[in-house]
Amino acid sequence: xxxxxxNNSGGRDRSAEDRRRHRELVEDSIKKNLGSIISExxxxxxxxxxxxxxxxxxxxEFQFIYGKNKPGVGxxxxxxxxxxxxxxxxxxGSDKGKAGNQEGEEVFETEITIEExxxxxxxxxxxxxxxxxxxxxxxxxxxxxxxxxxxxIPPRLAKKRSVIEKIKRKQxxxxxxxxSENNERFPFIEEDLRYYRIKADNKRDYNAVxxxxxxxxxxxxQTKKYLARSFYFLLYQFLHLKYANVDVVFIxxxxxxxxxxxxxFFHRGESGGTYISSGYEKxxxxxxxxxxxxxxNVYAFHCSDGDNWTxxxxxxxxxxxxxxxxxxxxxxxxxxxxxxxxxSTIKSELQSKVNSKNFAAITINKKEDVLPALKKLLEKVxxxxxxxxxxx
Amino acid sequence: MADFSIxxxxxWNENIEKLAKNFGLNYYNQEFEIINYxxxxxxxxxVGMPSHYPHWSYGKSxxxxxxxxxxNLTGLPYEMVINSDxxxxxxxxxNSLLIQVLTIAHVYAHNDFFKNNRLFKxxxxxxxxxxxxxxxxxxxxxxxxxxxxxxxRVEKILNAAHTVKFQTERVVGFQNRVEDKEKSKSALTDKxxxxxxxxxxxxxxLEDKTKLxxxxxxxxxxxxxxxxxxxxxxxxxxxxxxxxxxxxxxxxQYFIPQIETKxxxxxxxxxxxxxxxxxxxxxxNMHLEFLRKHNEVIRPLKSSINPYYIGFKIFENLYxxxxxxxxxxxxxxxxxxxxxxxxxxxxxxxxxxxxxxVSAGNDxxxxxxxxxxxxxxxxDTLCNTVGIGSIPTISVSDWNQKDNSLVLKHEFDGxxxxxxxxxxxxxxxxxxxxxxxxLATQIxxxxxxxxxxxxxxxxxxx
Numbered sequence: 136x137x138x139x140x141x142n143n144s145g146g147r148d149r150s151a152e153d154r155r156r157h158r159e160l161v162e163d164s165i166k167k168n169l170g171s172i173i174s175e176x177x178x179x180x181x182x183x184x185x186x187x188x189x190x191x192x193x194x195x196e197f198q199f200i201y202g203k204n205k206p207g208v209g210x211x212x213x214x215x216x217x218x219x220x221x222x223x224x225x226x227x228g229s230d231k232g233k234a235g236n237q238e239g240e241e242v243f244e245t246e247i248t249i250e251e252x253x254x255x256x257x258x259x260x261x262x263x264x265x266x267x268x269x270x271x272x273x274x275x276x277x278x279x280x281x282x283x284x285x286x287x288i289p290p291r292l293a294k295k296r297s298v299i300e301k302i303k304r305k306q307x308x309x310x311x312x313x314x315s316e317n318n319e320r321f322p323f324i325e326e327d328l329r330y331y332r333i334k335a336d337n338k339r340d341y342n343a344v345x346x347x348x349x350x351x352x353x354x355x356x357q358t359k360k361y362l363a364r365s366f367y368f369l370l371y372q373f374l375h376l377k378y379a380n381v382d383v384v385f386i387x388x389x390x391x392x393x394x395x396x397x398x399x400f401f402h403r404g405e406s407g408g409t410y411i412s413s414g415y416e417k418x419x420x421x422x423x424x425x426x427x428x429x430x431x432n433v434y435a436f437h438c439s440d441g442d443n444w445t446x447x448x449x450x451x452x453x454x455x456x457x458x459x460x461x462x463x464x465x466x467x468x469x470x471x472x473x474x475x476x477x478x479s480t481i482k483s484e485l486q487s488k489v490n491s492k493n494f495a496a497i498t499i500n501k502k503e504d505v506l507p508a509l510k511k512l513l514e515k516v517x518x519x520x521x522x523x524x525x526x527x
Numbered sequence: 528m529a530d531f532s533i534x535x536x537x538x539w540n541e542n543i544e545k546l547a548k549n550f551g552l553n554y555y556n557q558e559f560e561i562i563n564y565x566x567x568x569x570x571x572x573x574v575g576m577p578s579h580y581p582h583w584s585y586g587k588s589x590x591x592x593x594x595x596x597x598x599n600l601t602g603l604p605y606e607m608v609i610n611s612d613x614x615x616x617x618x619x620x621x622n623s624l625l626i627q628v629l630t631i632a633h634v635y636a637h638n639d640f641f642k643n644n645r646l647f648k649x650x651x652x653x654x655x656x657x658x659x660x661x662x663x664x665x666x667x668x669x670x671x672x673x674x675x676x677x678x679x680r681v682e683k684i685l686n687a688a689h690t691v692k693f694q695t696e697r698v699v700g701f702q703n704r705v706e707d708k709e710k711s712k713s714a715l716t717d718k719x720x721x722x723x724x725x726x727x728x729x730x731x732x733l734e735d736k737t738k739l740x741x742x743x744x745x746x747x748x749x750x751x752x753x754x755x756x757x758x759x760x761x762x763x764x765x766x767x768x769x770x771x772x773x774x775x776x777x778x779x780q781y782f783i784p785q786i787e788t789k790x791x792x793x794x795x796x797x798x799x800x801x802x803x804x805x806x807x808x809x810x811x812n813m814h815l816e817f818l819r820k821h822n823e824v825i826r827p828l829k830s831s832i833n834p835y836y837i838g839f840k841i842f843e844n845l846y847x848x849x850x851x852x853x854x855x856x857x858x859x860x861x862x863x864x865x866x867x868x869x870x871x872x873x874x875x876x877x878x879x880x881x882x883x884x885v886s887a888g889n890d891x892x893x894x895x896x897x898x899x900x901x902x903x904x905x906x907d908t909l910c911n912t913v914g915i916g917s918i919p920t921i922s923v924s925d926w927n928q929k930d931n932s933l934v935l936k937h938e939f940d941g942x943x944x945x946x947x948x949x950x951x952x953x954x955x956x957x958x959x960x961x962x963x964x965x966l967a968t969q970i971x972x973x974x975x976x977x978x979x980x981x982x983x984x985x986x987x988x989x
Contacts, residue, residue, distance in 0.1 A: 136537075136540075136541065136544070137540050137544065137556070137557035137558060137559060137631075138556075138557075138558045138559065139533050139536050139537060139540070139559045139561065140558065140559065140560050140561065141533065141560075141561045142560040142561060142562045142617075148569075149569050149573065150569055150572060150573070150585060150586055150589040152581055152586075153581050153582060153583050153584075153585045153586030153587075153589070154586035154589055154590060155586070156581075156583040156586055156682075157583040157584075157586035157587045157590065158586075159583075160583055194583075194587060195948075195951070196584055196587075196689060196690070197690050197948050197951035197952045197955060198689075198690045198691065198692075198693065198694075198918075198948065198952055199690075199691075199694065199918070199919045199921055199937075199944060199948065199949060200918075200919070200944070200945045200948050201917070201919060201942045201943065201944065201945060202942075202943045202944055202945035202946065203886045203945075204885070204886065204942060204943050205886075205912070205942040205943075206883055206884065206885045206894065206908050206912070206942075207883070207884055207885075207891075207908075207912060208832060208881055208882070208883055208884075208905060208908050208909040208912065209828075209829070209830035209831050209832065209881070209882060209884060210827040210828065210829070210830070210831070210832065210833070210836065210837075210879050210880055210881055210882075211829070211830065211880040211881075211882050211893075212829075212880055213880040215880065215882045215893045215896050216893065216896065217893055217894065217895065217896060218892060218893065219892065219893040220887060220890045220891065220892050220893075221830060221884075221890060221891055221892075221893070222889075222890050222891075
């Protein structure tokens with residue numbers, strides 16, 4: 136006769152430790168795969184503290200398995216004929232389980248905030264910190280409250296403190312007169328009033344502006360714009376870590392350039408030809424109007440597919456040189472989806488004729504390139520800062 | 528418990544056991560544990576053995592089963608049966624009484640199969656199963672908590688050992704059995720553990736000596752299919768590392784009979800639960816539920832193989848044609864491959880509409896159907912892809928002692944290896960062997976060598 140037992144695990148969680156370790160490994164793998172995670176469409180443009188769900192490829196347990204060319208056997212309904220095709224979903228080898236020959240990618244979902252992702256990301260990049268002392272400082276006069284004084288102007292009246300003074304006076308009076316409650320009105324007098332003492336302070340702030348210049352001509356399709364967008368998003372995140380205040384300016388150009396808002400920048404398609412110089416000149420205008428290089432850290436980035444009308448090349452180079460003078464960094468990103476990659480004329484022109492140390496040109500073929508490209512750019516930033524430091 | 532009590536289970540169990548004995552099932556003593564669904568997920572992820580040694584892969588398995596279950600992509604098994612004496616089975620609390628009854632009948636047939644099938648009889652020792660898992664776990668935990676070893680080194684060896692645990696001899700036999708009692712001791716127990724460093728120096732001296740002795744042997748007399756066994760015997764490993772390899776190997780050996788008899792075992796159990804429940808005089812509502820559940824269990828899966836279905840069909844056919852004695856004999860001597868080759872008839876193939884497929888791009892293409900010309904091909908393909916046939920045969924063919932490189936040979940049977948998996952697996956083997964590994968295989972009709980050097984750099988040449 137068999138024994139029946141009602142098992143009570145008593146809340147013991149046998150797998151807790153192995154699950155913890157597994158999660159740790161998954162986290163490591165997230166860090167390793169940030170490059171492709173970060174450029175997932177769903178992440179770009181989300182606000183920092185929002186939790187997002189990202190699919191994580193499972194930690195694989197490797198063993199020797201057969202590849203795709205293995206035959207299998209299935210059960211059908213009788214009307215299968217040689218040569219019939221069917222989709223791959225229904226089948227998965229003949230032996231599920233222990234032998235572990237399923238090939239299906241295991242995907243887990245995990246929740247993570249963008250801030251965490253960015254943190255992982257820049258931990259991972261292992262960049263030297265930008266030394267802010269060497270960057271131009273925005274000196275802003277500000278005033279700090281520093282204690283109280285008896286005389287002052289009405290706007291600096293410290294109300295709370297004045298009330299406290301009045302109560303103090305009332306209490307001492309009470310004690311002195313040895314009276315209990317006295318319902319008589321007890322008004323403020325001049326002596327109660329206190330004013331803030333103000334000290335002028337030169338507040339140092341490090342302000343930065345990112346000028347995103349993008350070619351929106353007919354040849355820039357959705358894929359290219361998406362790559363540009365991932366790139367700008369990451370850049371913005373990085374600068375945000377480094378500066379309290381980051382302004383972003385979007386400039387879209389075809390043969391002419393205009394300042395646009397974010398939505399228009401990424402989504403509105405235009406058609407027509409390309410004068411890259413128009414974008415650069417617009418950027419120069421905006422810098423001189425609003426972001427004096429003496430007060431602002433200016434970063435300008437231009438994304439294009441490299442398709443410029445030849446007659447504009449010379450002008451573009453000139454403007455690029457001018458931009459280099461006013462910017463901390465001027466970057467040119469060429470977006471060429473797919474694997475063919477013949478360097479465009481404009482990229483090689485820029486590379487050979489812009490001899491500024493703070494110019495960098497990169498190429499992005501696919502979304503996995505975005506992070507390395509950014510890294511290359513940011514290393515440039517650090518190099519340059521280091522140099523400036525030496526000069527000083 | 529839902530709609531029944533332990534008393535109900537005991538009542539039905541008594542009737543089931545009577546029938547099972549009358550039918551001639553011969554099983555170990557049976558113990559049932561009634562657990563909730565969370566425990567079921569837990570037990571399932573630890574291959575039925577909660578006392579199993581720790582490793583992250585079981586945590587992963589838990590998360591996977593739980594996720595699949597949460598999204599309702601898979602049901603939980605009605606039962607889990609352990610090949611042990613006494614036989615342990617888990618029943619899930621939340622199931623209905625009928626499912627418990629069906630499961631109990633099903634379990635007795637599994638139990639009978641474990642006790643009588645040749646592969647289990649010679650390949651495993653049911654009386655030591657529980658003890659073995661506990662002992663393994665204790666030894667692994669001991670190495671983890673040993674300050675001179677620690678978690679990460681144990682994990683690294685386990686990771687690597689797991690990759691090749693099924694690269695073993697294709698024949699279940701006495702030589703694979705968990706032989707000596709000595710083996711169940713930790714490598715640390717009978718050593719002077721107060722002086723771990725002393726011990727290690729002594730060990731390396733010893734190693735050097737054996738290396739010299741082995742210098743002469745170069746080409747192996749015969750290829751060794753059991754990679755873990757070879758590495759344990761010849762690798763430059765410390766005792767605790769060797770012990771971990773033998774733990775992983777013992778466990779794989781324990782599971783191989785189950786892998787090799789999946790279709791037979793499930794077919795056998797389904798055949799008997801069907802027979803028993805039909806005789807059990809169930810009340811009508813339960814009987815209807817039984818028919819429904821039974822058909823669910825043995826339903827054909829579209830474009831895939833349901834072992835319950837094929838196994839049930841073959842046993843049913845054998846029983847009808849040759850009688851009860853025949854099926855008892857078959858369950859004793861065969862494994863899936865021989866079972867299918869001998870007893871999957873043309874009629875069964877076409878009745879079940881079995882077909883062979885190959886991959887064609889992202890889709891699959893029907894390459895053979897079970898008609899006059901095709902059924903044998905379909906049958907043979909099934910034979911060769913079931914059980915251990917789903918795992919590539921890879922053996923150690925050569926050991927070059929000059930640079931300590933090891934040559935592995937893939938016995939090519941028309942099926943190519945998945946290269947990305949092969950690369951990563953080789954890297955793990957390097958962790959065990961501490962030397963270069965070369966894998967000879969065939970890709971696109973050409974002989975190729977995949978080399979993974981000590982620094983885990985992969986190169987492919989041919």
